[in-house]
Structures are given as structure tokens and as C-alpha cells.
Amino acid sequence: MEIIPAIDIRGGRGVRLAQGDYARETVFGDDPVALAQRWVAQGATRLHVVDLDGAREGRPVNHAIVARIARAAGVPVQVGGGVRTLDDALAYCDAGLARVILGTAAVEDRALVAEAATALGAALVVGIDARDGMVMTRGWLQSGDVSALELGAELARLGVGRFVYTDIARDGMLQGMNAAALVEFQRAVGGAVIASGGISAVADVEAAARAGAEGAIIGAALYAGKLTLADAQRAALVASQAGPA
Numbered sequence: 001m002e003i004i005p006a007i008d009i010r011g012g013r014g015v016r017l018a019q020g021d022y023a024r025e026t027v028f029g030d031d032p033v034a035l036a037q038r039w040v041a042q043g044a045t046r047l048h049v050v051d052l053d054g055a056r057e058g059r060p061v062n063h064a065i066v067a068r069i070a071r072a073a074g075v076p077v078q079v080g081g082g083v084r085t086l087d088d089a090l091a092y093c094d095a096g097l098a099r100v101i102l103g104t105a106a107v108e109d110r111a112l113v114a115e116a117a118t119a120l121g122a123a124l125v126v127g128i129d130a131r132d133g134m135v136m137t138r139g140w141l142q143s144g145d146v147s148a149l150e151l152g153a154e155l156a157r158l159g160v161g162r163f164v165y166t167d168i169a170r171d172g173m174l175q176g177m178n179a180a181a182l183v184e185f186q187r188a189v190g191g192a193v194i195a196s197g198g199i200s201a202v203a204d205v206e207a208a209a210r211a212g213a214e215g216a217i218i219g220a221a222l223y224a225g226k227l228t229l230a231d232a233q234r235a236a237l238v239a240s241q242a243g244p245a
Contacts, residue, residue, distance in 0.1 A: 001209040001236040002046055003229060004078075004194065005039040006219035007032050007069070009062045010052040016220050017052070028223045036069045036077075039222075042229045046098075047077045048164075048196075048217045054082020055103070060092070067095035080127050080164070086116055093123055101164060103127040104137040106155060107146065117159035125194075126160045128152055128185070131168040148181075152189040163189055164217065167197040176200060179207040186212050200226055202235040209239035 008015050010022075014029040029035045036047055049069055053061035060066070060082045070077045080101030083089050089100040099122075106113050106126045116124050129136050130148035152163060165185045167178040177198040186193050195208040200221035208216045216236065221227040 001205075001213055001240045002215040003044070003205070003232045003236055004046045004048045004215050004217045005044050005222055005229065006048045006050065006196075006217050007035050007039075008050045008052050008219065009065055009081075012062065012065060015052070016223060022052070022056070026220075026223075032065055033068050033072050036073045039229065040073055040075055043233065044229060045075055046215070047073055047075060049077055049079045049081075051079065051081030055080075056082075058082055058084055058104070060088055063091070063095070066092070066097070070096035070098075078125060080125075086112060086119060089116055089120060089124070093120065097123075099123050099125050099162075101125045101127045103129060106160075107135055107137050107151065110154075110158060113155055113160060114158045117161075122161065124160065125162045125164055126152075126155050127164040127166065129166045129168055130181070133181070136168060148185060149188040152185055156189045156191055160189075160191070162192040162194070162214070164194045164196050166217075177204045177207065179204075179211060182208065182213065183211045199232075202227070202231060205232050205235040206239040209236050210242075 009032050013027050014032045014035045015025050015027050017025055049066055051062045066079050076098035078099035079092055079097050080103055083100055083102055084105045092100045128148050133147055135146050135148050135151050167181055182195050192214040194215040195213040196217040199216050199218045
């Protein structure tokens, strides 16, 4: 299981939000590119970048910064936040991004999902962000009025082969992940799932690996020093080799 450090961008800076709340922001660096290079220097094999301004405004706001990260990182980078059209997604691919994540657009426009699955292939990822089992959209500010399990299964049938599943209630709180919800989602979609939200200890990494997650996105725990990248990678390797619980 791949450990993927997160870099969330707002106002040109690297930040983290508690439970997706824009009023509960912690700044971790004025230069997101430097943050990216820091994680790669520590052994990251992939980076997860979120344009928080884009998620809120419905368009890629920090495209230039994200493109700089992709050029400077030297490892594959995936991006989400404000990608609402196929042109947005293709522009990121042209800028060197390895994967592009559709979130709100995947909830609101199934035709776009099917089109993107054909055009992007393995570069397409759908982000399912859930609060109490229900999908949230538009920067986690609005309910999508559909359950995460139902939406995930439907999009898998449309050709989506990889998902990021985020439990909003756990995100940025350093209180552990919701392993049971991850297992349920994994079963519903049957494809590759990257776990996100609340992964803050070795036990969470192990639980994600045992649940069959392809990857685990970690943000607040790494920035706060509660979990090191090396320890997370070691735990992922051991748990993955041990197989499901």
C-alpha cells in the first residue's frame, strides 16, 4: 500500500483544514512546491495535491502552483479540487499531472464521468467525500443527497477504476480513521480505493492496508509530527504482506 503525503493549497500556501472547515485552517508552509520537495526527499513515491480554492470556486484556481509541483516533484502527482470539466482535467494532464480527481463533478454529471473514463483511462480518479455515509460536494459545503456506497457502485459501473474515499468527520482531526466505512466502500466499488481522512497512527495505516486500500493519503499527522513518513511506509509494507485480517 502506497503512502501518499497530502498538500492542500489555499491562497497560494500549504494548509490543512479540520473536517474540511475553511474557518479552521492551519498553515504549514508558504511554498507548496517546497513542501512537495520535502516529502519526496523523505521518500514519498506519490503526492496528493488539493486546490482548496478551486474546490470552493468550482474551477482550478491554483493551476500554476500545481503544475510547478508536478514539474519539481520528480514523482507522480495527483490533483483534485475544482476540476469540473473534461477540459480542466485534460489541462492538468498536459501540465504533467499523473492523475486527476473528479469530486463534485462526478456527483452532478454522470455523463462527464463516462466521458472522462474514456478520455483519461487510468489517470481518472473519483473522490468520494462522505459525512455520516452521505456524499458532500463543493468543497464539502453541500450535500450531494446520495450515499457514498450507492454513488461509488454506480460510478464503478460507468468505468471508474480508482477512488479516493474520505471520511470528512475524521479528516484533519488526528483521531483515527473509520476503518469499517472504508471496508464497506471497498466492497461496494470493487476497484482500487485510496483511503483518506483521520489516518494518524501506525494502527490506522495497518487497518487501511488490511482493508485492501491501494494507498493511504496522510496530511495532518505528518505535518504535526504524530506519524513519520518512514514509519507509515514500514507499517504499510508489513500489513500488506500479512494480508487481510
